[in-house]
Amino acid sequence: MKRKILLTLTFMLAIAHGAWASGELTGKFSVNANGKQVVFAQGNLQATYYSSEGWRWAIAGNQWDYIGEAPGNTKVTNASPFVAGYEGAYTTVDLFGWVGASSTWTDVNRYGITSSTENTGSADGYGTSNVECLKSDWGNTIGSGWRTLSRAEWIYLLTGRENADNLRTLATVHGVRGLLIMPDGWTSSVSLTITTADYTTNTVSDINWTTLESEGCVFLPAAHRRLGNGVSTVEGDVYGHYWSTTPNSVNEGQTPNAYDISFSTTHGIDALHSQYRRWGSSVRLVKDCYTASFAAGNDNTDWSINPTSGIEGTEVTVTYSGGHKVKSVTVKAKPGTLAWLKAAVDAADATELATLNSTYLGKVIGADGRIYDTATDATTAGTTASALIAYLGNAGEENTSYQHGLAIALRNGTYCNWKNDKTGPCVPQISDLSTALTYKSGIAFTNTLTSDGHVHNAATAAKNFGATYPAGTSGWFLPTVGQWNLIVQGLASKKAGSPVTTDLDNWNHENPAYKSSNLDSVIEAVGGSGFQNGIYWSSTEINNDEVWGINFHNGWAAGFVKSTEYNTRAVLAF
Amino acid sequence: MKKIILSLIVALTTTGAMAQITPTPNGDKTQWTFGMPAYDVEITTELWYKLDEAADNRSLSDKTNVFLKRTLQAGGWNTFCAPFAIANPASVFGEGVQVKKLSTASISGNTLTLNFDDASGIDAGKPYLIKLNGEDSVNLAADGKEFAGVTQNYTAVPTTIAGVVSFRPVLVPESLTANDRTKLYLGENDNLYWPDADVTVHAFRAYFVVDLGASAAPELRIVTNFNGATGVAEVRGQMSDVRGEKFLLNQFIYIRRGDAIYDLQGHKVSTINQ
Numbered sequence: 048m049k050r051k052i053l054l055t056l057t058f059m060l061a062i063a064h065g066a067w068a069s070g071e072l073t074g075k076f077s078v079n080a081n082g083k084q085v086v087f088a089q090g091n092l093q094a095t096y097y098s099s100e101g102w103r104w105a106i107a108g109n110q111w112d113y114i115g116e117a118p119g120n121t122k123v124t125n126a127s128p129f130v131a132g133y134e135g136a137y138t139t140v141d142l143f144g145w146v147g148a149s150s151t152w153t154d155v156n157r158y159g160i161t162s163s164t165e166n167t168g169s170a171d172g173y174g175t176s177n178v179e180c181l182k183s184d185w186g187n188t189i190g191s192g193w194r195t196l197s198r199a200e201w202i203y204l205l206t207g208r209e210n211a212d213n214l215r216t217l218a219t220v221h222g223v224r225g226l227l228i229m230p231d232g233w234t235s236s237v238s239l240t241i242t243t244a245d246y247t248t249n250t251v252s253d254i255n256w257t258t259l260e261s262e263g264c265v266f267l268p269a270a271h272r273r274l275g276n277g278v279s280t281v282e283g284d285v286y287g288h289y290w291s292t293t294p295n296s297v298n299e300g301q302t303p304n305a306y307d308i309s310f311s312t313t314h315g316i317d318a319l320h321s322q323y324r325r326w327g328s329s330v331r332l333v334k335d336c337y338t339a340s341f342a343a344g345n346d347n348t349d350w351s352i353n354p355t356s357g358i359e360g361t362e363v364t365v366t367y368s369g370g371h372k373v374k375s376v377t378v379k380a381k382p383g384t385l386a387w388l389k390a391a392v393d394a395a396d397a398t399e400l401a402t403l404n405s406t407y408l409g410k411v412i413g414a415d416g417r418i419y420d421t422a423t424d425a426t427t428a429g430t431t432a433s434a435l436i437a438y439l440g441n442a443g444e445e446n447t448s449y450q451h452g453l454a455i456a457l458r459n460g461t462y463c464n465w466k467n468d469k470t471g472p473c474v475p476q477i478s479d480l481s482t483a484l485t486y487k488s489g490i491a492f493t494n495t496l497t498s499d500g501h502v503h504n505a506a507t508a509a510k511n512f513g514a515t516y517p518a519g520t521s522g523w524f525l526p527t528v529g530q531w532n533l534i535v536q537g538l539a540s541k542k543a544g545s546p547v548t549t550d551l552d553n554w555n556h557e558n559p560a561y562k563s564s565n566l567d568s569v570i571e572a573v574g575g576s577g578f579q580n581g582i583y584w585s586s587t588e589i590n591n592d593e594v595w596g597i598n599f600h601n602g603w604a605a606g607f608v609k610s611t612e613y614n615t616r617a618v619l620a621f
Numbered sequence: 622m623k624k625i626i627l628s629l630i631v632a633l634t635t636t637g638a639m640a641q642i643t644p645t646p647n648g649d650k651t652q653w654t655f656g657m658p659a660y661d662v663e664i665t666t667e668l669w670y671k672l673d674e675a676a677d678n679r680s681l682s683d684k685t686n687v688f689l690k691r692t693l694q695a696g697g698w699n700t701f702c703a704p705f706a707i708a709n710p711a712s713v714f715g716e717g718v719q720v721k722k723l724s725t726a727s728i729s730g731n732t733l734t735l736n737f738d739d740a741s742g743i744d745a746g747k748p749y750l751i752k753l754n755g756e757d758s759v760n761l762a763a764d765g766k767e768f769a770g771v772t773q774n775y776t777a778v779p780t781t782i783a784g785v786v787s788f789r790p791v792l793v794p795e796s797l798t799a800n801d802r803t804k805l806y807l808g809e810n811d812n813l814y815w816p817d818a819d820v821t822v823h824a825f826r827a828y829f830v831v832d833l834g835a836s837a838a839p840e841l842r843i844v845t846n847f848n849g850a851t852g853v854a855e856v857r858g859q860m861s862d863v864r865g866e867k868f869l870l871n872q873f874i875y876i877r878r879g880d881a882i883y884d885l886q887g888h889k890v891s892t893i894n895q
Contacts, residue, residue, distance in 0.1 A: 192659060335659075342663040350666055361657040365644065365664055372767070373650040374667040374686055378642040386660035416660045518659035 070106045071334055071358060074230030074263020077208040078200035078333075079429025083415065084231065084356050085200075085333035087265045088193065092185055092330040094160055095119070096130045096138040102155045104189050106332070107141070110260065111223040113270035113329070114141045116278035120327070123276045125162045127154050142273035142327030145290055145305040146182045147174020148513045151461060157183045157511065162275040164325050168302045170461075173324035174294075177303040180431065181292045182513035186332045192359050193332040194414070194515060198293035198306035200429050204228070205308065205318040215316060216241045218249035220256050223268045224285050226310045227251075230263035243315035246285065265331075269310065273327030284311040288320070288328035292431065292515065295321040334358045335415060339365075340381070359518070385416050385519055385621060389451040392439055401546065404439050409541040411435055411573050412454050412619070416517035422457060422574030432457055433516045434619050435575055437537040443530060445488040449521045449620035453534055456523070457575030460615035461508035465584050466501065469609050471591035473499065480553050480604055483587050483595055484529045490620060492586035493524035505584040505594075505615050512617035523617035525586040528595035528604055530618065535561045535597070538569045551597070554605035561602030582613040669767045672704070674823040677793045682773045689761040689768075691825045695753045697811045700827040702790030705771035707743040710751070713766060717754025722747070726782040733786065733831065746778040748790040748827030750807075779830075787830040795822045805829040 075084040090107025093114070097103055107113070114120050119138035124131045130138040144159030146152060151170050156163070159173075166172020174182065186194030196204070205215055208231060216239055218227040224246035227239070237255045242248050246269075251259065260266075269287035271280050279286075287310045295304035307328055309320035322328070336356040341347045349369030354361065367373050380386035388407060395403055411419045415430040422432030434454035443453040466473065474492045477483040486492075496506035509525035516522060526534065532551045539547040539560040547560055559565060567577025578599040584607075587595040593606035596613060607613060642662065644653040670684040674691045681687070682704070693699045693714065707713055710720050721737035728734075740749055753759055760766070781787040797804045797816040805813040806828040813829065822828055 337657050337659065338661045339657065340661075340663055342665045345665050346668070347666075352664065357657045359657055359659040363655055363657050365653045365655075365666070367651045367666070367668075369668075371671045372669040372688060372764075373646070373653075374669045374767070376644050376646070376653040376667075377665040378644050378655055378662050379665070380658075381661040381663045384660045386658065 072110075072260070072263060072265060074233070074265060075336055075356060076204050076228070076265070076333075077231050078196060078204050080203065080207070081428050082338070083200075083429055084336040085196070086336060086358055088332040088334075090331075091141050091268065091270065092143070092189075092332055093139050093141045094143075094155070094158070095136060095140075096128055096134070098128075098134060101128070102160070104185075109221070110266040111221045111225065111268050113223070113268045114139055115271055116280050120273050120278050121276045123160060123162045123273070123327075125156075127156075129155055129160050129162075140327075141270065141329065142278065143185065143290070143330055144173060144327050145307075145324040147176060147179040147294060147303060147305075147324065148182045149174040149176050149179050149461070150182050152182070153507060153511060157513075158185055158188060159324075159327065164275045167323055167325050174303060177294055178296045179294055179303075180514045181294075181305075183511065184292060184513070184515050185330050187515060189332070192334045192518060194335070195290060195292045195330060196333055197429065197431060198291040199426065201289075201291050201306075201308050202318045203429060205316060213241055216249055217243055217246045217310065217312065217316075218251055218266070219246045220251045220266045220268075221253065223266075225266050225268040225270075225287055226316065227259070228265040228267070229259075230265075233262060233264070235259065235262050243310070243312065245312050267310075267329070267331055270329045272322075274325065278327075284313040286311045288322065288326065290328050290330055338381070339363050339378075342379075383418055385412055385418060385517055388418060388439075389519065389621060392441065392451040400440060404537070404540065404546070405544075407436050407439060408537050409435060409437075409569050409573065411457070412517060412520070412621075414515040414517050416519065420573070431515045432574065433514055433520075435570060435573060437534040438530075439537075440533075443487055443533055444490060444521070444620035445486075446490045446521065446620065449490065451621050453526070453530060453537075454520075454619045454621065455534055455570075456512055456514060456617040456619075457570065457573070459576065459581075460512045460617050461504070462612055462614055463504040463508050464612050465505040465594045465607075465609040466503050467610065469592045470501075471588055471609075473501065473503065474586065474588050476588045476590050477595075478589050480528070480551070480595070483527070483589075483604075484532045484550055486527045486529045486587055487533075489524045489526040489530050489586050489618060490521050492527060496525070496586060505613075506586055508615045509586075509617040512615075514617075516619055519621055521620040523619060525584060525615065526618040528585040528587040528597070531583070531585050531597050531604070534618070535566065535602075538566045541569045542566060551604045554598070554601075554603050556603055558602035561597075561599070563599035565602075566599070578614075578616070582607060583616050584613055671762070672824070674825050675794060676824070678704070678824065679775050679793065682775055684773070685771055686767065686769050687771060687773070688766060689825055691761045691823075693751060693753060693759045693761070695756050695758045697752065697809075698807060699751045699753075700807050701743070701749045701751045702747060702777075702792060702825055702827050703743060704745055704773045704775050704792050705768060706745045707768070710740075710743055713761070713768075714751060714759055715754055719750075719752040719754070721750040721752075723780040723782070723786075723788040726785045728785055735786065735829075744778070745772070745774045746776050746790055746792060748780055748788045784832055786832060788827055789830055790827045791822050791824055794824050796820070797822060797828070803831045805831060 070089050071086045072089050077084050088106045090112050093105045094102050119140050120142050122130050122133050140160050146157050146159050184195050214229040216227050237258050240248050269285045271278050272288050288307045291306045293306045304321045305324050306321050309317040338356050339352050351366045353364050365376055411422050411432045412434050413419050413425040413430040414433050419425040425432040436454045438453040441450045474495055493506045493510050496503035497510050506525045509523050512523040536547050563578035563580050570577045580600040583597045585595045589606045596607040642655050644655040646653050670681050670687045672678040672687050672689050720740045722740040724738040725736045775792045777790045777792055779787045779789040797820050799818045802815045808814040
């Protein structure tokens with residue numbers, strides 16, 4: 048059924064060019080019922096290979112731009128540098144595979160730039176787990192707050208937000224067929240017909256597109272799909288496929304898929320679509336909008352905030368129009384956010400820090416920078432559960448930017464050796480455990496190990512763990528044994544309901560409090576995976592042969608041979 | 622249509638560490654701006670609440686940060702009261718300010734003598750006379766004249782000399798009825814006036830209520846002594862009539878009879894043109 052939208056409101060002038068420079072569109076789109084909004088990138092994600100600098104990431108200059116079957120989608124190979132015999136624009140790729148966290152791919156193929164077609168369901172491929180997250184969100188790769196929408200967010204955007212059914216339609220813009228999505232509360236002087244029957248009913252003129260784009264509309268070109276280095280331009284229709292970050296967990300035991308959105312005249316707009324991870328599809332990144340609101344109990348009479356939602360860097364103006372005089376305006380992180388928790392840790396005395404620990408240990412940090420009771424709560428809110436808070440205080444990490452706490456990943460990383468051979472030293476070698484426990488430099492050790500030209504699999508696995516993490520955190524690293532010491536104390540404190548401060552002891556000195564049989568319930572209670580009696584690598588080296596690790600079967604620390612395979616568990620500092 | 626346009630190279634940057642956000646105010650502090658950080662923020666605002674001399678401010682009695690919309694004039698005495706205490710008047714009214722409180726009063730014949738003592742501070746709800754040091758008036762609504770952390774109390778605490786006079790603070794604008802000659806307020810040139818028309822006395826002031834009966838007031842001679850025997854200053858006042866003639870301080874007392882003004886010796890000084 049076609050519904051005519053009569054557009055009567057203000058005709059807005061084209062947006063300032065300044066907005067384009069940072070690559071964001073102006074329209075805001077709700078992606079969950081809690082009012083979370085995002086803005087879209089002004090074009091699809093692209094990557095181009097330059098022999099002098101490697102792969103360079105970019106955002107297409109126009110919303111309708113796509114590569115299709117032109118080079119370089121068709122120049123992709125299955126080995127580094129994943130293009131062959133070409134340079135520059137001829138190598139531009141804008142259709143990417145979906146690579147799960149369990150994948151061992153570490154080169155640009157971990158972003159799905161590869162011609163591999165046979166490695167679905169393989170660790171040396173697109174990943175083996177149907178519940179694993181995206182190994183490397185394309186947004187995290189680029190930085191600056193870009194990320195990819197989750198499946199739940201796409202669904203809410205296309206079907207759940209207010210008036211959602213009237214805020215998306217198939218259309219043709221600048222001669223390109225695709226999906227037009229209008230921002231929250233959109234009204235316009237441009238008349239559109241909501242339809243999924245064809246792309247041509249809404250053939251938008253350039254002047255009307257200028258208006259629609261200035262109003263914040265998003266256009267996703269139907270850019271087809273890539274399998275290997277072949278691009279399917281004709282599937283009986285013109286299709287668009289845009290990835291989410293969410294694996295398909297329904298087909299247990301089958302080849303892991305991942306969710307995307309799909310649109311075509313044949314199947315309409317499908318927000319529930321799932322497909323093989325090897326299908327190279329489009330990626331349109333978003334940035335989170337953050338909110339500015341008055342604190343509870345604040346006298347808001349004659350005060351206003353504009354805007355109340357915006358991406359990082361948006362200028363916010365707080366205005367008073369009453370007859371009194373303004374004494375002060377204070378802007379602080381909102382309670383319940385990681386930023387607020389960090390400020391609280393900084394301001395806390397010993398008693399207050401104990402209260403913070405009793406309240407927040409064991410809670411989950413979401414990728415949106417908010418703190419949740421469980422991973423399910425984070426998912427329900429439309430975000431990704433990133434990590435579990437295991438330590439709060441200023442002594443968890445030597446990097447001064449992240450001295451408020453530690454959080455562990457909700458599941459294991461890659462099971463691997465620490466290093467392919469028994470050589471060293473790679474980082475400072477500390478044979479005495481009590482001394483080793485004083486080292487809290489996991490970020491620096493991990494960076495050293497992953498950049499010294501040797502194959503350090505455990506550190507690389509941690510650093511490339513891939514789960515989306517919020518701004519204000521360090522990114523994933525392999526913790527030192529000193530950081531493990533704080534983590535197990537935090538988890539044990541959460542389990543006991545009172546502070547546990549006993550240091551990790553050496554092998555043959557069991558500590559029941561630090562066994563996985565005691566700690567796993569803390570992690571599992573929020574939806575994570577426990578340690579399961581395993582041995583876990585730290586980033587603290589003992590000598591050329593051995594590295595400190597944690598044995599959760601016994602609850603002690605011990606030296607383990609580098610070339611042996613054990614578990615990794617990535618950590619964030621904040 | 623297939624196009625390759627690479628126009629935006631995205632820098633490989635990460636979001637910086639959380640920082641305290643300090644919004645920037647405009648000149649009159651009615652607009653504050655800041656850059657949205659990568660987390661949700663909440664905003665707390667604080668006002669200096671205006672206690673307007675022309676308004677009933679009791680609805681703001683729970684506010685602790687306030688300023689008074691009231692100007693004290695230089696060169697003469699001002700009546701003053703406030704719904705909160707001011708421990709150090711010099712910090713508000715300037716160094717050298719004189720603050721007086723009514724201490725005693727007496728009546729002898731038709732001469733009312735008011736004696737004032739120094740006051741080191743101002744108590745909430747009590748009446749005072751204030752004389753600024755210098756030639757500049759003090760606008761209590763100006764920046765820097767705000768009162769922080771006050772406790773407001775709108776209970777008037779008049780200074781009463783039983784059977785003689787009451788010095789009554791005005792914490793809420795108060796109406797005086799025309800020709801009520803028992804109500805004397807301090808006016809221009811430090812004269813005391815009775816209302817020659819219905820008037821409203823604005824808040825943060827004070828007036829005298831003479832306990833002698835209305836008929837006696839017009840003939841009353843008032844002598845105001847400051848600091849008792851030290852005699853620092855003397856103020857003489859005279860009630861005005863409906864046209865409000867002015868009578869100078871520290872000079873002579875003049876009396877209006879009909880359309881003419883006489884000195885105390887009965888000499889006609891002037892004729893009033895109707």
